[in-house]
Amino acid sequence: MPDGALPVLDVKDLKTVFRTRQGEVHAVNSVSFDLKPGELLGVVGESGSGKSVTMMSLIGLLPSPPAEVQNGQVLFGGQDILKADDQTLRAIRGARIGFVFQDPMTSLNPVFTVGFQLMEPLRKHMGMNKRNARKRAQELLELVGIPDAGQRLRDYPHQFSGGMRQRVMIAIALACDPQVLIADEPTTALDVTIQAQILELVKDLRRKLGMAIVWITHDLGVIAGIADRVIVMYGGQIVEHAPVRELFANPQHPYTRALLETIPKVHGERDERLRVIQGQPPMLGAEPAACPFRARCTHRLGRCDRENPVRVPVGPDHDAACFWDAGTGGARDV
């Protein structure tokens, strides 16, 4: 992916609020990022950090009410898709932007054959006739490594194992040759040996097809293996963004640093005691007026209680939203 190439997806200042009976939840606050052609952008965060809601809001998949996208701009192919009407969005979703969700059993329809579900986007979006769609569906199943593809088109989702179902989901997402693939925790429900198979498959598909991918996960190990760039989310905001090697070698935000220290490793040195991030993630009841991580931060400064830090450059293509400077160990000069 050449530097400076025009991004395929450009998100600016996205803000999503849920209005519930218990009050408002500010799930996504001023989130901005871009996705370059052919790259794999990893989005890391814990549950409730806003990573899934961000992706759901930018393609209008959140039910409204209770969700409301209050602000922002999402440029896809030169068009602001937040302002697009339903018809335009339908032509984009599933065709030019594909999705893979966490749980393949609940995202496949149990009463239709896998072949029918694979052919549906081909017929709807590409206007193929039944025969061509069936042929293409078989090619897609072969592409994602399902043996005996022609036969298996006639099978129902329950006849596939978890890993095979996720391969079917990937095949459906790829059916219309999308420019962008959004994968929301696609391997979280799978066992490690099956996860390793799916990760290999995705690497292989990227080489063959070259689409841009947004990969949402809470697993830093997975991110380390496949991402080009990473954004770290906490409390509905992006707290750090960097190329993958830079992020792991030189993390700047105290949250990223602590997260990397809490996870035990399978190889290398074994810590006698795990480092802990004390406390709980924040409730997002109001628009944050201060840093969302301050209550759990070991480098808290006076300013952190008064202002919410914005992202500032801390290295080449690397930025962090923090008043504390990891380099000097003191306050950042911003």
Add this chain to the structure above:
Amino acid sequence: MFDAPADRKTLVEVRDLKMHFPIYAGLLRRHVGDVKAVDGVSFDIFDGETLGLVGESGCGKSTCGRAVLRLYDITAGTIRIEGEDISTMGQETLRKKRPTMQMVFQDPQASLNPRMTLAGIIGEPLDEHTGLKGSARRDRIYELMDAVGLNRDFANRYPHEFSGGQRQRIGIARALALHPKFIVCDEPIAALDVSIQAQVVNLLEDLQDKFGLTYLFISHDLSMVRHIADRVAVMYLGKVVEVAAREGLYADPKHPYTQALLSAVPEPDPVLHDTAERVILTGDVPSPSNPPQGCNFCTRCPQVFDICRLKDPQSREIEPGRHVACHLHNEPQAAGETAA
């Protein structure tokens, strides 16, 4: 086999444990087969140690943990806890034994009664098994809440008012209520966020030191097991394929399945990803109701050879304290037989 080091005594001894669940089918609900969830498992747990039990979903690790506590009527085998055989013990005698052996469950949401307050949940085992009343009972509840780091003011709250990590602390406090010696922790951190997992694991380690507890720690998270366990048993399709001390297992896995499992764990280090050689297993785990002939792993094993498809390998101690069930690690004469 499984000789304890001279200074350690065996607390839990499991021999050839089998837990089969019958399958009934057809109009007459005839018995047509069995799901062999646990199929001949043997291991020891020494006093005061943590034995990690790892494996993928469906390998029978949770069933094994529950069977060891006799939460099922087991199909075959023996379980001795403190030298006492509990494998065929009647429910009433077993109930008297329960205080020494407790369990912490995976899902703190499902394992806590939503209509009981925190004090009610932690106090229930005290009502069932001790005569503690009034202020003595309340003091014991407070003591347990202190031990797991829950604020005493929360005693009258309900489970839904707590976060996942705090709920898991409630489950741990309940398990500790009767001064147990042995606790089965069934995926206690699987439902928690990364930053909360470390809090709960550290708590479990502190409690082990403080009360001299022995854990069977069941998990699919190999890196966390490496952190918490002293010895590790690896399960595949109802059988234990390898048991070893932690360092040996992680540094030099012997069974091909252990090797594949360890190499599949994605490490949080991009440089390592580019250099590491991976063993990617093909295919899926066979059904435990219809395991393959011979070695259970023969359908996916990258080092499979003829005898694996004919004969089920027996577990052998290949070095002190290290047991492997694989034809690759058979005695030389046995390997000679296969060549003949």
